[in-house]
Every structure is written in C-alpha cells, then in structure tokens.
Amino acid sequence: MSAPSAEKLAAVLDHIDAHLDASVERLFDLIRIPSVSTDPAYAEDCRRTAVWLAEDLKAIGFDASVRPTVGHPMVVGHADASTGPHVLFYGHYDVQPVDPLPLWNSDPFEPTLVPQENGDTWIVARGASDDKGQLMTFVEACRAWKAVTGSLPVRVSMLFEGEEESGSKSLAPFLDEAGEELKADIMLVCDTDMWDDKTPAITTMLRGIVQEELTIRCASRDLHSGMFGNAARNPLQVLSDAIATLRAPDGSVTLDGFYDGVRPLPGEVEERWKRLPFDQKGFLNDIGLSIPAGETGYSVLEQVWARPSCEINGMWGGYTGDGFKTVIPAEAHAKISFRLVAGQDPEKIRAAFRDHVRAHVPADCSVAFAVHGGSSATVMPIDSPLLQKALGALSEEWQCEAAVAGTGGSIPIATVFKDRLGMDSLLVGFAKFDNRIHSPNEKYDMSSFHKGIRSWARILAAFAGRQP
Amino acid sequence: MSAPSAEKLAAVLDHIDAHLDASVERLFDLIRIPSVSTDPAYAEDCRRTAVWLAEDLKAIGFDASVRPTVGHPMVVGHADASTGPHVLFYGHYDVQPVDPLPLWNSDPFEPTLVPQENGDTWIVARGASDDKGQLMTFVEACRAWKAVTGSLPVRVSMLFEGEEESGSKSLAPFLDEAGEELKADIMLVCDTDMWDDKTPAITTMLRGIVQEELTIRCASRDLHSGMFGNAARNPLQVLSDAIATLRAPDGSVTLDGFYDGVRPLPGEVEERWKRLPFDQKGFLNDIGLSIPAGETGYSVLEQVWARPSCEINGMWGGYTGDGFKTVIPAEAHAKISFRLVAGQDPEKIRAAFRDHVRAHVPADCSVAFAVHGGSSATVMPIDSPLLQKALGALSEEWQCEAAVAGTGGSIPIATVFKDRLGMDSLLVGFAKFDNRIHSPNEKYDMSSFHKGIRSWARILAAFAGRQP
Incomplete structure (x- = not known):
C-alpha cells in the first residue's frame, strides 16, 4: 500500500x-x-x-x-x-x-x-x-x-x-x-x-563498557606488619596509588588517549536535554548526595549519558573480618569498569588502563588482568x-x-x-x-x-x- | 650477700x-x-x-x-x-x-x-x-x-x-x-x-601501634554504575584517594606531625646494627621481594625496627565475588595501622590520621572511624x-x-x-x-x-x- x-x-x-x-x-x-x-x-x-x-x-x-x-x-x-x-x-x-x-x-x-x-x-x-x-x-x-x-x-x-x-x-x-x-x-x-x-x-x-579485574601481587605470602611493615611493599597501597590517579581533580579520567574520538554533544541533542524537565538536585538528593562527581562543566545528564566514566566496582584484600589483624597481604584485587561513549574503542581503553596500572606497580611486584567483557x-x-x-x-x-x-x-x-x-x-x-x-x-x-x-x-x- | x-x-x-x-x-x-x-x-x-x-x-x-x-x-x-x-x-x-x-x-x-x-x-x-x-x-x-x-x-x-x-x-x-x-x-x-x-x-x-578502621559512605544505597556512573561519588575512589596520599614518593608517611618526637638512632645502636650479620637482600628475597618499600636512606633493619610505618591491613567494598557486577557501592572500608617508635604519641597520630582522611572526603559524603587499640x-x-x-x-x-x-x-x-x-x-x-x-x-x-x-x-x- x-x-x-x-x-x-x-x-x-x-x-x-x-x-x-x-x-x-x-x-x-x-x-x-x-x-x-x-x-x-x-x-x-x-x-x-x-x-x-x-x-x-x-x-x-x-x-x-x-x-x-x-x-x-x-x-x-x-x-x-x-x-x-x-x-x-x-x-x-x-x-x-x-x-x-x-x-x-x-x-x-x-x-x-x-x-x-x-x-x-x-x-x-x-x-x-x-x-x-x-x-x-x-x-x-x-x-x-x-x-x-x-x-x-x-x-x-x-x-x-x-x-x-x-x-x-x-x-x-x-x-x-x-x-x-x-x-x-x-x-x-x-x-x-x-x-x-x-x-x-x-x-x-x-554507553558501552570495558570491564577489568586486576590482581596485584607483592610478597610471596601474607606477612606480619610488625615484622615487615615499611620494608615489604603493600599491594593495597600500590592498588590505591594506581586507582587514585585514574581521575584528575576536575573529574576527568586520566588514561592516555581516553577521550580520543569523543565528540561534543550535537547542538540539537544538547538543546533538547536542556528543555527536559530534569531536577538535577532531586536526582542526587534521592541517592543521598548533592555534589556531581563527574567532570566539571558538564550537567548531571551529560555526565551519566554522554560522558565516559571510570568506576571502581569492587576492591578487596587483606583482613576484612571482625576485629583486627596486622597483616600485609600478598595480593590486592579490584574490579574496575569504564562506561564508554561513541567514538571510544573498548580495546584501546583496555590497553591504556593496563599500561596505566603497570606504570604504578614496582619492579619487584606484578599485576595480572582478567577480562570481563567489553562493548562499544x-x-x-x-x-x-x-x-x-x-x-x-x-x-x-x-x-x-x-x-x-x-x-x-x-x-x-x-x-x-x-x-x-x-x-x-x-x-x-x-x-x-x-x-x-x-x-x-x-x-x-x-x-x-x-x-x-x-x-x-x-x-x-x-x-x-x-x-x- | x-x-x-x-x-x-x-x-x-x-x-x-x-x-x-x-x-x-x-x-x-x-x-x-x-x-x-x-x-x-x-x-x-x-x-x-x-x-x-x-x-x-x-x-x-x-x-x-x-x-x-x-x-x-x-x-x-x-x-x-x-x-x-x-x-x-x-x-x-x-x-x-x-x-x-x-x-x-x-x-x-x-x-x-x-x-x-x-x-x-x-x-x-x-x-x-x-x-x-x-x-x-x-x-x-x-x-x-x-x-x-x-x-x-x-x-x-x-x-x-x-x-x-x-x-x-x-x-x-x-x-x-x-x-x-x-x-x-x-x-x-x-x-x-x-x-x-x-x-x-x-x-x-x-614499636607501638595505632589501629583504625574506617567506613566511607557516599550514596544512601548501592547504585547501578550505568545509571549513576560519573555523577555519583564512588567511595572506593574516595578511599583510594585518601590512602594514596598517606605515603610520599620517598616512602615517608605524610600525616601532619607524624615524625614529631622521633629521634635519630643513637650512634651506638646504629654501629651495632651495622655490625650485625644481616642479609638485607636475603631478607627480602625470602618473601619474594627485592626493593625496600620504606623511607629511602634507611636500611631495611632501620625501616622495620626504628622507623614508624603505615600499613593498609585490609580494604573492601563493592562486589568481590566471581564474575562482574557494575555497582557503585554505598560504602567502602579499610583497616589501617601505624607502627610507632619512641617519641610518637598514639592519640596524636590517630587524630592526625582522622584529619587526613576527613580532608579527602567530599562534603556530601561521610566517614566513620572505629578504634582498634593503640599503644606507645x-x-x-x-x-x-x-x-x-x-x-x-x-x-x-x-x-x-x-x-x-x-x-x-x-x-x-x-x-x-x-x-x-x-x-x-x-x-x-x-x-x-x-x-x-x-x-x-x-x-x-x-x-x-x-x-x-x-x-x-x-x-x-x-x-x-x-x-x-
């Protein structure tokens, strides 16, 4: 017809x-x-x-x-x-x-x-x-x-x-x-x-995604922090050091080439989003927050829809039970994901992330990565x-x-x-x-x-x- | 007699x-x-x-x-x-x-x-x-x-x-x-x-010790990192940021006043330690390491016996099981201890640590501390x-x-x-x-x-x- x-x-x-x-x-x-x-x-x-x-x-x-x-x-x-x-x-x-x-x-x-x-x-x-x-x-x-x-x-x-x-x-x-x-x-x-x-x-x-799991290994076994504290490298410290450098003070992700290919929002989309009845304050208040954590200069909608992110989804190592144990663990672990926007290549992001972490691992320690999927x-x-x-x-x-x-x-x-x-x-x-x-x-x-x-x-x- | x-x-x-x-x-x-x-x-x-x-x-x-x-x-x-x-x-x-x-x-x-x-x-x-x-x-x-x-x-x-x-x-x-x-x-x-x-x-x-456990709280509940990633503060990132700044690149601990009252090793002790048959390389090799992680300029024996330390004994938050979960956790946790040497006041170190962490916690997030003992x-x-x-x-x-x-x-x-x-x-x-x-x-x-x-x-x- x-x-x-x-x-x-x-x-x-x-x-x-x-x-x-x-x-x-x-x-x-x-x-x-x-x-x-x-x-x-x-x-x-x-x-x-x-x-x-x-x-x-x-x-x-x-x-x-x-x-x-x-x-x-x-x-x-x-x-x-x-x-x-x-x-x-x-x-x-x-x-x-x-x-x-x-x-x-x-x-x-x-x-x-x-x-x-x-x-x-x-x-x-x-x-x-x-x-x-x-x-x-x-x-x-x-x-x-x-x-x-x-x-x-x-x-x-x-x-x-x-x-x-x-x-x-x-x-x-x-x-x-x-x-x-x-x-x-x-x-x-x-x-x-x-x-x-x-x-x-x-x-x-x-948004696309890159999911990575990493294990940092320092000593060959768990150590007593009294006997070895200071002299033996602490993998939780190494991991924290690497993670702390993933975001710049302005909220941007620091990986080499991370924003390559990311283009500004088309004008029409930007205009439509501005017209949307969106309560940015209420959105954050609903989850108990008030300060957007992403890149400065971007609205909350842009941060969650149009800007790539880096999130620590899980992190663990050492003694995590009740009480206290003065251990220097042999290993530290994290699950980290990146939400991607159009123009970003998941495998390039994955490689840049691994290079970034490796640069933070001392020569006598090691890091192993496990892939948990990725998509554009x-x-x-x-x-x-x-x-x-x-x-x-x-x-x-x-x-x-x-x-x-x-x-x-x-x-x-x-x-x-x-x-x-x-x-x-x-x-x-x-x-x-x-x-x-x-x-x-x-x-x-x-x-x-x-x-x-x-x-x-x-x-x-x-x-x-x-x-x- | x-x-x-x-x-x-x-x-x-x-x-x-x-x-x-x-x-x-x-x-x-x-x-x-x-x-x-x-x-x-x-x-x-x-x-x-x-x-x-x-x-x-x-x-x-x-x-x-x-x-x-x-x-x-x-x-x-x-x-x-x-x-x-x-x-x-x-x-x-x-x-x-x-x-x-x-x-x-x-x-x-x-x-x-x-x-x-x-x-x-x-x-x-x-x-x-x-x-x-x-x-x-x-x-x-x-x-x-x-x-x-x-x-x-x-x-x-x-x-x-x-x-x-x-x-x-x-x-x-x-x-x-x-x-x-x-x-x-x-x-x-x-x-x-x-x-x-x-x-x-x-x-x-x-050495003495100060033991602290801390919980950083951001959102009021666990969040989906797709829906909220970038906009919602991630407590594991906040915790890593705070921990990464506990040690300076030279291995020293950065807490305000941390070394107040710490005196150099008496000459006789230093001389005796130098005469000790101690294999610094073998000590580290035994635990799979080769690079002393403490303050540069101090021997391994000094690092473990005579210098105060900061160790992350445990750290956890988010999803830590098999597979992957793209969660932004509401909370992140750590157990952190400081080994103290003569001249350091445990309660002053504890207060300096808490101030240090608080300075890294955004205004819409919070941190709670639990004491796990301390001694000079x-x-x-x-x-x-x-x-x-x-x-x-x-x-x-x-x-x-x-x-x-x-x-x-x-x-x-x-x-x-x-x-x-x-x-x-x-x-x-x-x-x-x-x-x-x-x-x-x-x-x-x-x-x-x-x-x-x-x-x-x-x-x-x-x-x-x-x-x-």
Missing part, C-alpha cells in the same frame, strides 16, 4: 480505542502462562508461550513460527508491505521469577486490575510490564492496522526471545543462523521507560529520518515534545544487533519508573498499554511517509 | 653443667601437663601447672603461691637478696593447642629427644620452646645460685601467667591488684629468639647500666658480641608493664627461628636450654655488680 492517509490513521486509532478490552484480554492470556526462563521447571510453559505468540501473529496475518534453540525457543514472524522501510521489532516473552511470593498482593500469574486515584488502572502481574505488556503494544498496533486497512504501512518482522531474563545464551548462535532473515533497516525495542508520567522517550545513546557505545544520530519521524509521532500522541534520552547503562540486545548485523536500535518504551519490574506486584498502567498501542500505530504510519 | 666473685660464678656454671639432666627432667615434668589455655577442657591442667610451678619455686626457697583470677591462675614468687637491683621475671606456662595432631611425629605432651647432625639435640613437644623451656632457663639459673651459694645475687620476683596464648584477659586486673607487690627495677622476659644460631640477642626497641613504643636506652651488664654477660657466655635488636611488632606484656608500672623490659630469649612455635613438632634445642640457664646465671651475677 502507499503511504497511509491521515484518515486511515484516525480510523486505526479509533479501532484501537474501540477494541481495547479485547487487547487487554489477549494480554491477560499471555501473562497467565508462567514463562519463568531461569527455572527449568517452567521450560514447558516457555514453549507454550512461544506457541501462543506464533499463533497470535499468524492470526494477524504474519508468516510466523516457533524456532527451537538449545534453550527456550525463538518466535519469528514476517509481514510484507509494498512501501516503507523494513523494521524488526524485538521483545522478550520470558519473565523473572516471582519470589518472594508472600509479598505479592495477588497471584502473580493472574493479572489483576487495580483502579488508581488518578483515574488510571494498574494491570498487576509478573510480566505485565516487563516485557509482555510492552511487547503486546506493538503486536496490537499491527493488529489494528491489519483489521482496518488489510495491511501494514511498512514491512514488519518480529523476533521474540525467551531467555532475556536468564542471559540470552541462545541469541548470538541464533543470529549467526538467522541473521540475514532478520536484517532490517532498524530494530524497534519496547523495553524501556517513559521520561515521566506524561512524556514519552526514545533512547538513542547507549551505540548512538543513533539525532538527524536520522526514522528517529525524527518516531519523535514526531510520539509528540502527536502525547501532545508534548518527546524526550531524546541517553542511558548510562548498556542494553545488550542493542549492542548484539549493532555488532552482528550493523542495525541501529530505536528504543521506545511506555513503562513507568515505579513499575516494580523484577519485584513483587509488578504493574503496567492501562494508559501505558493503551497509548503505547496508539503510539506504535502512529510510528508505523510515520515510517511509511505520512505527512503530519 | 655482696657482689659475687668470679669463682662463685664459675662454681654456679659448673653446677649447671653437672646437673643438666635433672634440669631436663623437671622441664619434661612441666611439659607433660597439657596446659592449653584457650580450651576450657584443659582448665584443670592449667591449674595443675600453676601448682607445679609454685611448688618448684618453693623448693628453691622462694616465697611462692598460686593466685586465682577469673581465668587461669597466676604464680607469684619472691626471693630477697641483700644486694643488687630488684628484677621481676615474667614467663607464661600456658601453651597453644596441638592440632592438627596427625602432623606431629610424636605425642605433643610426651617430650622426645631427637639428636641432630650438628651434635645438638632437639626437645620436641608442645611448649618445649614457647614458653616452658624458655621460662625454666631462668628458674634453673636461680636454682643453681641457691644450691651453690645459698642465696641469689639480686632480689628476684617471678610472675607466671596462664593466659598469654589466649588474650591475657586477667593480666591487667591482676596488675591493678598486685602491682605494688610486683614493681621492680626491671622486668626480664624470656620469650624471644636469638639473632642467629650463635648470636644471642636482647630486644630493646618495641617502648625503648630501653642503650646506655642503661642493666642493659650493658646483660650484654656483657651474654657476650661472655656465647663468646661473641650479643645483638641489640629491635622488633617491628608490639609485645603486649612489655607495653602493659610499661604503661601500668613504668617498668622497662629486657627481652632475652634463646629460641631459634625454626622452633615451630604454635605449629606441630615444636622444639627447643638442648643448647638453647643449657646455655640459656648459664646465660641467666651470668646476667644475675652481672646485675649484682660482679666485675668481669
């Missing part, structure tokens, strides 16, 4: 509103299958969930199937369209375990509607938000387009995974096998939060046409400027698709900060579900080229 | 040689009572050991008695003399547990004589060295003086403790009660090592007449210059007597480095026992003013 008219979109949105109850019923059916991926006792439930999803996609008109893996199966579906780009939607049908069960106010796998004072209604259940509710916003948007117009505005493929909550061990092998089938112009993911209750958000910047940052350019179209569609639905967000963390699925298939990811989510995912009484707001479906319906239309 | 003549001393030494077998038999009887102080199952054995010692002192002519405490009893004995100073000899009759029992080559409480290739004989048993064998060298010296001359060259008191291996909890209360009775011109202790197989040693310098260094002036007399006596017996040693560690008994009764301690021991105290197959060389008795006999004579 050609680019849809405004009238067709309006009809699709009306259809969504008129059939919301049926959409909710389908979500409830999906939630009722306890697809806990980490517990082998639920393996058959995971398989049933995959079958349910494949059948549901077929009902909409997708060419869909369950694909076995060594773990829980994948679900893949395709629906062609004559116009527009090819999008791959990713979601996961597995859920976290429910314990501690006594803390739930209702059966985790029997979705319960709980009216709220603000007029909204919570859908309370395990997976209501993460990720069954969010996943179904996209499926229901496709269903409405098919029901009203008989086709989709753009070509859509879907991939549902059943191991996201337990390490995604089958994902990389599956992409090796099915990569060409899944390769599209962009990946859409619905597994993130709104900016706030009223403001939708697209996450376009994901990913960023979708702010002037990407699909990003701009999605922003426009969201702003129309929510009647406010959609937020362009970064995330300080890494999102493995985005990195895997970027690395393996060269695909950028557009992360649009309708979850709220208080959804208690992974915790008892997980919930999804009915408004998230309803306006999420409408948002995707608009985004698909926008991708197809509909003029606002 | 007046100062003993050289003839009388010669007769005493001959008596010791002639009656060595009987001395060994008494030591064996003492060893056979399993006085393990830390295990309540041996409480009656500890009491029996105290009674045995009191009876033995009475047999020599001491006014001796067993003194109950809330723990194992003390043994106190006194023998007057008309001349010379008043000395208090301290020893402990309790021993360490024997496990692991399978590693012993003979019954730990049945002393076994094991001939050695060098012509010496080992007495193998728990307590053979620490401290029953060493303790009895002094008792046997007194017995010989009494047997040959009918009296002692100087006034002698004895204190035997039964809780040295389990915390000495009754000692301070006992000194509060019996301090005046025990106060003497000097305390003699036989619980240390020779310098080497041929060279006796007197330990005259004991003790030093006996090299020109002390009793020390010089003891050195002369030892040099005569061993036919070489006796070593004047320091010890980097603290010896609690010396500190307790210095603090409570103002008494200096003369630490003379005949144990060897390989005596395996606290370990299976503990041993004491017959030569240590025999020449130890002779050494004390000479020291008592020297104290009384005998001219060499």
